[in-house]
Amino acid sequence: MSDHAVNVQRVSKVFNLGKTNEVHAVDNVDLTINNGEFVTLIGPSGCGKSTLLRLIASLVEPTGGSIEVNGKPAEQARLDREYGMAFQKAGLFDWRSVSKNIELPLELMGWSKSERASRAQEMLELVKLPEFGDHHPAELSGGMQQRIAIARSLAFNPSLLLMDEPFGALDEMTREHMQDELLRIWDETDTTVVFVTHSIAEAVYLSSRVVVMSPRPGQISEIIEVGLGDRDTSTREDPEFFKMVTVVREALRSVESQ
Amino acid sequence: MTAVPSAAVTSAPATKARLARWSAPIIAGVTILVVWEASLALLNPAGFVLPPPSAIISAIFENFSEVWMAARVTGFIIVTGLIAGAIVGVVTALLVTRYRLASEILTPLAVSLSAVPIIALAPIFNAWFGLLSPRSNQMIVVILVFFPIFINTAKGLTQVEPSQIELMESYAASKWRITREVRVPNALPFFFTALKVSTSLAVIAAIVAEYFGGRQDALGPLITQSAGLTRYDEAWAAVLAGTLIGAALYMITEILERVAMPWHVSIRGNDPAAN
Ligand SMILES: Nc1ncnc2c1ncn2[C@@H]1O[C@H](COP(=O)(O)OP(=O)(O)OP(=O)(O)O)[C@@H](O)[C@H]1O
Ligand SMILES: [Mg+2]
Numbered sequence: 006m007s008d009h010a011v012n013v014q015r016v017s018k019v020f021n022l023g024k025t026n027e028v029h030a031v032d033n034v035d036l037t038i039n040n041g042e043f044v045t046l047i048g049p050s051g052c053g054k055s056t057l058l059r060l061i062a063s064l065v066e067p068t069g070g071s072i073e074v075n076g077k078p079a080e081q082a083r084l085d086r087e088y089g090m091a092f093q094k095a096g097l098f099d100w101r102s103v104s105k106n107i108e109l110p111l112e113l114m115g116w117s118k119s120e121r122a123s124r125a126q127e128m129l130e131l132v133k134l135p136e137f138g139d140h141h142p143a144e145l146s147g148g149m150q151q152r153i154a155i156a157r158s159l160a161f162n163p164s165l166l167l168m169d170e171p172f173g174a175l176d177e178m179t180r181e182h183m184q185d186e187l188l189r190i191w192d193e194t195d196t197t198v199v200f201v202t203h204s205i206a207e208a209v210y211l212s213s214r215v216v217v218m219s220p221r222p223g224q225i226s227e228i229i230e231v232g233l234g235d236r237d238t239s240t241r242e243d244p245e246f247f248k249m250v251t252v253v254r255e256a257l258r259s260v261e262s263q
Numbered sequence: 264m265t266a267v268p269s270a271a272v273t274s275a276p277a278t279k280a281r282l283a284r285w286s287a288p289i290i291a292g293v294t295i296l297v298v299w300e301a302s303l304a305l306l307n308p309a310g311f312v313l314p315p316p317s318a319i320i321s322a323i324f325e326n327f328s329e330v331w332m333a334a335r336v337t338g339f340i341i342v343t344g345l346i347a348g349a350i351v352g353v354v355t356a357l358l359v360t361r362y363r364l365a366s367e368i369l370t371p372l373a374v375s376l377s378a379v380p381i382i383a384l385a386p387i388f389n390a391w392f393g394l395l396s397p398r399s400n401q402m403i404v405v406i407l408v409f410f411p412i413f414i415n416t417a418k419g420l421t422q423v424e425p426s427q428i429e430l431m432e433s434y435a436a437s438k439w440r441i442t443r444e445v446r447v448p449n450a451l452p453f454f455f456t457a458l459k460v461s462t463s464l465a466v467i468a469a470i471v472a473e474y475f476g477g478r479q480d481a482l483g484p485l486i487t488q489s490a491g492l493t494r495y496d497e498a499w500a501a502v503l504a505g506t507l508i509g510a511a512l513y514m515i516t517e518i519l520e521r522v523a524m525p526w527h528v529s530i531r532g533n534d535p536a537a538n
Contacts, residue, residue, distance in 0.1 A: 064433060084435045088434075092426045167433075
């Protein structure tokens with residue numbers, strides 16, 4: 006396996022190429038992410054964060070450049086089922102119970118019924134909803150649905166986890182809890198995480214590097230090394246943490262004022 | 264209705280709601296029948312205008328074997344036509360949403376077919392299949408049912424949350440798997456809505472088509488012949504039989520819907536619009 010989990014080289018994505026509504030969503034972006042790294046993408050709305058994430062996931066084709074994941078073309082990595090994804094919208098299936106939603110990727114990967122059931126229960130406990138397995142998604146609040154979607158994305162220990170504002174809909178306390186859980190899982194496994202967020206504090210708390218993007222055309226304007234070491238309950242009050250928050254804020258401010 | 268998880272708490276209001284659901288149409292129906300009977304007794308118009316309900320009901324009993332036979336003949340055409348039309352509609356929708364080529368060929372064909380006044384073809388179909396063959400009437404039901412089923416099912420198969428498709432693609436699920444896991448369940452409510460509309464459409468189509476040909480012991484001919492002989496109560500008895508077939512099919516469809524998609528808001532009863 007190559008030591009780069011993600012290798013994005015001179016990648017561009019133009020939507021509606023050649024038409025009047027042409028959009029340069031991502032323009033000539035280079036980004037390498039090491040195995041086991043936690044990277045967040047941050048930037049003003051419409052700067053191409055989700056598009057970059059979907060390019061890495063090989064859900065959209067780049068119009069230029071190349072993307073490798075775990076040393077192979079992104080598409081091959083997708084076909085080899087190396088991704089877990091979580092979106093801003095929970096996107097649960099109404100016709101499946103909560104447990105069956107979590108089991109969906111496991112079904113696709115051919116896990117046995119008993120393995121799936123015990124794994125789903127484990128994940129439910131992880132997101133602190135152990136007694137909701139038999140409920141239907143419509144019976145859950147928006148934040149609870151989001152936690153189930155996160156459980157689903159983590160269920161098969163993917164080597165690359167792509168998350169697009171997954172905690173946006175959660176209340177502050179649940180959000181902090183989920184952040185800590187995500188860091189714990191990330192620490193325990195060798196998962197690489199690419200995480201999109203609008204929250205500066207979240208970006209700083211979670212990641213080893215923060216990628217600041219600028220809009221029109223979507224480009225990387227700065228990559229900030231966070232270097233806070235292991236996170237614990239005191240990190241959120243650490244002066245070093247606030248210093249990094251300020252660094253990221255200033256980087257974002259200069260992007261916005263462009 | 265608020266979501267109360269405990270079954271013991273929900274059962275009392277649920278029973279009450281069910282009672283209300285059944286009692287309202289029954290009260291309305293009985294009222295209409297009473298007003299109908301009473302106003303005819305008071306006004307006493309000529310017999311051909313409208314017979315009183317009591318006369319229609321006694322006509323059913325007097326001619327029970329004849330009406331029952333006719334209802335069975337027409338009922339068979341309705342049910343088989345409905346099932347065949349639904350199957351053809353669903354299969355076409357699956358093909359059209361799955362294969363681009365199928366869509367380019369079949370969609371314009373289906374849409375132009377829908378513009379044809381199908382019932383007007385009954386005499387022509389009779390010429391094709393034979394004046395006394397039930398095939399022509401069956402074909403008319405099939406074609407009429409096909410269109411709403413096809414259009415609605417195709418809509419349900421395509422109007423899927425894009426992130427749900429992306430999720431499946433990120434797991435490298437096959438197109439067929441995505442259809443099975445996401446598109447088909449998403450299309451179920453669309454399909455059942457169309458099927459409910461189709462039940463009454465099928466009854467109308469079968470009886471009107473029978474005015475032009477097909478078996479002579481069916482409901483359509485029974486209505487025209489009784490009316491021709493000024494036996495209006497018998498004609499109305501045949502209409503009532505058609506109504507009952509339509510109502511029964513509608514109820515069966517509702518039951519199937521409940522069995523097929525217990526998860527849906529319209530069935531779980533949490534949808535305020537449904538109450
Ligand atoms: N499928 C698409 N077709 C056309 N244009 C698109 C498509 N997806 C994204 N875009 C455009 O590309 C640009 C970048 O969109 P993207 O969703 O990547 O932004 P974002 O950084 O994720 O924004 P936000 O923070 O609001 O989620 C936007 O101008 C958007 O309109
Ligand atoms: Mg986005």
